[in-house]
Amino acid sequence: NGCNDKSRGSLIVFEGLDRCGKTSQSGRLVSYLEKKGVPVESWRFPDRSTSVGEMISSYLANKSQLDDQTVHLLFSANRWEKRSLMENKLRSGITLVVDRYSYSGVSFSAAKGLDIEWCKSPERGLLAPDLVVYLDIAPEKAAERGGYGSERYEQLEFQRKVAQQYQTLCDSAWKVIDACLSVDSVEEQIRESAMECVSNCLKGKPLFELWS
């Protein structure tokens, strides 16, 4: 009836290897939701605008060195510093479309050899996404797409390891989409899953926490 007081926005996360099309597809989804009259904001992690984000950004650009555990905890802190704002937005009815989240956090660090349970620990208690759009692409195919940039992690061998780690995190909130289909067909599948998700949250689907 549209006046359920537990009605809220959806947390929709995009994940996948570098060059899988995340950023462009999440942009397309935001435009579509706006057109449909869904209140929506576009977010991304790392959020490089905070002071924690600046440390991460400098590390990614190879301008500073940090050990693997330290940078892992910084990425996590960068999500924690946004948690309450995220919850407020969702409860006020705004849908958040987020480019990368805890799954990147765990997969990239575990790909370096850190223990996966150790990697998940600091993520526990963050908000659980209602939908994770995973754009699935073979690391070799992703590498062919105009090549990687110069940031740390943008190397084929490492991306292969990240892909393996992502596979272990897939759960019922995940919608895995073949990123090698046409842009339009990928977009269509995302729209369908997203609209269903938005509608369930409007009807009062509860908000959960990650990995608790």
Ligand code: FDM
């Ligand atoms: N990355 C991203 C991590 O290693 N951990 C995280 O928690 C997050 C959110 O940072 F290589 C990695 C993934 C990527 C790099 O991301 C920067 P963008 O999407 O290229 O800005």
